Amino acid sequence: MSQPATAPLRRLLRYTTPWRLRIQAASLCSFLNKLFDLAPPLLIGAAVDIVVQRENSWFANWGVVALEDQLALLTFLTVLIWGLESIFEYAFKVLWRNLSQDIQHAARLDAWAHLQKLELAYFERTHSGRIMAVLNDDVNQLERFLDGGANELIQVSTTVIIVGAIFVAASPTIALSAMLPMPLVIYGAFKFQSRLEPLYGEVRERVSRLSSHLANSLGGIATVKSYVSEQYEIEQLDRESQQYKIANAAAIRTSSAFVPVIRMVILVGFCGTLYLGGKMTLDGQLDVGIYSVLIFLTQRLLWPLTRLAETVDQYQRAMASTQRIMDLLDTPVGMVSGTTALKLHPGDGAVRFKDVGFAYTEGHPILRDLNFAIEAKQTVGVVGATGSGKSTLVKLLLRFYDVTDGAISVDGIDLRDADLTDLRRSIGLVSQDVFLFDGTIRENIAYGSFDKSDAEIEQAARFAEAHEFITRLPNGYDTRVGERGQRLSGGQRQRLSIARSILKDPAVLILDEATSAVDNETEAAIQRSLERVAHQRTTVVIAHRLSTVRNADQILVLDQGRLAEQGTHENLLAQNGVYAKLWHVQTGEQTTHDPS
Numbered sequence: 001m002s003q004p005a006t007a008p009l010r011r012l013l014r015y016t017t018p019w020r021l022r023i024q025a026a027s028l029c030s031f032l033n034k035l036f037d038l039a040p041p042l043l044i045g046a047a048v049d050i051v052v053q054r055e056n057s058w059f060a061n062w063g064v065v066a067l068e069d070q071l072a073l074l075t076f077l078t079v080l081i082w083g084l085e086s087i088f089e090y091a092f093k094v095l096w097r098n099l100s101q102d103i104q105h106a107a108r109l110d111a112w113a114h115l116q117k118l119e120l121a122y123f124e125r126t127h128s129g130r131i132m133a134v135l136n137d138d139v140n141q142l143e144r145f146l147d148g149g150a151n152e153l154i155q156v157s158t159t160v161i162i163v164g165a166i167f168v169a170a171s172p173t174i175a176l177s178a179m180l181p182m183p184l185v186i187y188g189a190f191k192f193q194s195r196l197e198p199l200y201g202e203v204r205e206r207v208s209r210l211s212s213h214l215a216n217s218l219g220g221i222a223t224v225k226s227y228v229s230e231q232y233e234i235e236q237l238d239r240e241s242q243q244y245k246i247a248n249a250a251a252i253r254t255s256s257a258f259v260p261v262i263r264m265v266i267l268v269g270f271c272g273t274l275y276l277g278g279k280m281t282l283d284g285q286l287d288v289g290i291y292s293v294l295i296f297l298t299q300r301l302l303w304p305l306t307r308l309a310e311t312v313d314q315y316q317r318a319m320a321s322t323q324r325i326m327d328l329l330d331t332p333v334g335m336v337s338g339t340t341a342l343k344l345h346p347g348d349g350a351v352r353f354k355d356v357g358f359a360y361t362e363g364h365p366i367l368r369d370l371n372f373a374i375e376a377k378q379t380v381g382v383v384g385a386t387g388s389g390k391s392t393l394v395k396l397l398l399r400f401y402d403v404t405d406g407a408i409s410v411d412g413i414d415l416r417d418a419d420l421t422d423l424r425r426s427i428g429l430v431s432q433d434v435f436l437f438d439g440t441i442r443e444n445i446a447y448g449s450f451d452k453s454d455a456e457i458e459q460a461a462r463f464a465e466a467h468e469f470i471t472r473l474p475n476g477y478d479t480r481v482g483e484r485g486q487r488l489s490g491g492q493r494q495r496l497s498i499a500r501s502i503l504k505d506p507a508v509l510i511l512d513e514a515t516s517a518v519d520n521e522t523e524a525a526i527q528r529s530l531e532r533v534a535h536q537r538t539t540v541v542i543a544h545r546l547s548t549v550r551n552a553d554q555i556l557v558l559d560q561g562r563l564a565e566q567g568t569h570e571n572l573l574a575q576n577g578v579y580a581k582l583w584h585v586q587t588g589e590q591t592t593h594d595p596s
């Protein structure tokens with residue numbers, strides 16, 4: 001959720017406070033560079049003045065009477081001014097470019113760091129493409145503006161002020177005619193700006209939809225191919241891309257009109273200077289030197305003002321991007337860590353659910369009145385029909401979400417009071433959806449346990465019965481697994497994920513359908529390694545196949561979010577309820593307790 005719309009420039013200035021001194025230095029260099037850049041017309045005026053007025057020239061009035069000395073002074077001033085102009089040009093370029101690099105780096109990193117703090121629910125309601133658009137496009141847009149646009153803005157303003165001042169000093173009448181169109185130009189620029197703002201907002205929106213679409217389709221490329229939906233996907237992208245094109249076309253139509261309009265308005269001022277100044281010079285009311293200065297300066301005014309459109313344009317885009325970056329940075333963190341340390345070691349980890357209720361959306365409870373306790377080192381099976389809330393229960397234990405009612409505690413500490421990092425470090429999750437990062441096997445096993453040695457990584461792999469297949473791979477532990485581990489089989493991926501959990505050495509291990517997607521042989525191997533790992537820690541096993549949890553210390557049977565039954569396999573069969581029915585369906589067995 002974004003904060004109330006504060007002006008983006010103000011938000012940018014607040015964000016860039018640490019760089020304020022450097023921004024001021026860069027702005028000063030931009031100003032000084034423009035100041036010296038505007039001096040050559042004055043030098044031309046002085047040259048004309050020397051050759052026309054000779055001993056009555058401006059220089060002569062300052063005490064330099066000899067013509068040769070006047071020319072020498074003019075040459076010296078030219079070298080000095082051009083030298084200073086070059087020095088300040090170098091300085092402002094280096095300063096602005098380095099600033100733009102530092103700020104874009106910080107913005108990207110801050111946004112990424114803030115994203116890491118946001119709760120799972122944020123990612124469920126926000127498209128990944130939209131997030132990527134902020135981290136890439138918006139940050140780059142800001143970088144481009146700081147790289148060139150900020151300097152442009154300062155230099156255009158400097159030009160208008162200095163040229164205006166020279167005109168007023170030279171001849172208020174001509175200044176009036178030259179500057180007459182200026183309010184119109186500035187009004188026009190702001191008018192354009194306000195018209196462009198929503199248009200660019202729309203363009204940004206379309207870009208993010210386009211990225212979302214791409215990210216989504218690429219993620220499901222195997223499904224696209226298996227359903228032969230390539231043409232459909234092309235048409236979908238065509239539609240999104242068309243929308244982007246249309247949004248851009250509207251922005252282009254408006255922004256393109258600016259330069260021609262401005263040029264024609266400035267022409268009025270230029271003609272005024274030419275005609276009025278010429279007439280006054282002919283009448284002897286204006287020095288010929290000053291007349292030439294004014295002519296050249298009007299030219300100097302023309303181009304920066306025609307570029308004003310581009311600059312305003314760039315500014316506008318940068319502000320739209322800033323708004324989105326700042327919105328992301330200001331997104332409140334919905335899941336605040338508690339302060340109680342929770343240093344669990346294998347052998348600890350008694351879990352208690354007390355009157356727990358939970359709803360993803362208000363009014364639609366998924367879990368209701370859950371009451372159960374898991375002793376430390378116990379293995380607990382959680383079973384129930386699809387959609388009964390098994391995975392949700394695990395998500396609550398990891399505190400991906402907070403309970404709506406009741407409380408969950410580990411070793412007597414309410415999860416909401418516990419330090420979140422401690423809590424998640426104490427819990428290992430092996431789920432059906434294994435996620436491997438695009439890196440080596442070694443990096444993937446060590447993910448989250450970055451300080452572990454190669455020997456420990458290998459030992460974890462042996463425990464997970466993964467070592468053998470890893471050593472058969474061309475580069476062993478250094479084999480790259482590809483994006484999302486695509487180059488490995490499902491069973492291999494699952495074994496790596498188990499190795500990762502073993503290396504983490506958590507007090508509480510959660511297996512969410514960990515073996516449901518693998519063949520019998522792999523399942524047996526995985527079961528063996530899991531049993532080895534499970535016996536010394538609290539383990540929660542979610543399974544559809546009841547045989548997986550048959551030996552658990554207790555089994556929780558969920559039915560539409562409620563705890564329908566609870567007990568050991570034998571107890572539950574004896575109860576002849578939901579569990580017993582499921583067992584019969586899965587095994588085809590009748591039990592001695594079955595009265596039918």
Ligand SMILES: Nc1ncnc2c1ncn2[C@@H]1O[C@H](COP(=O)(O)OP(=O)(O)OP(=O)(O)O)[C@@H](O)[C@H]1O
Pocket residue numbers: 124360361366384385386387388389390391392393
């Ligand atoms: N992020 C979510 N937002 C909204 N509803 C959700 C979310 N995740 C799950 N649900 C809903 O919660 C209910 C329980 O889902 P859950 O994944 O916990 O069931 P499950 O018992 O693990 O199912 P399965 O055995 O199919 O994995 C389902 O009705 C599901 O639609």
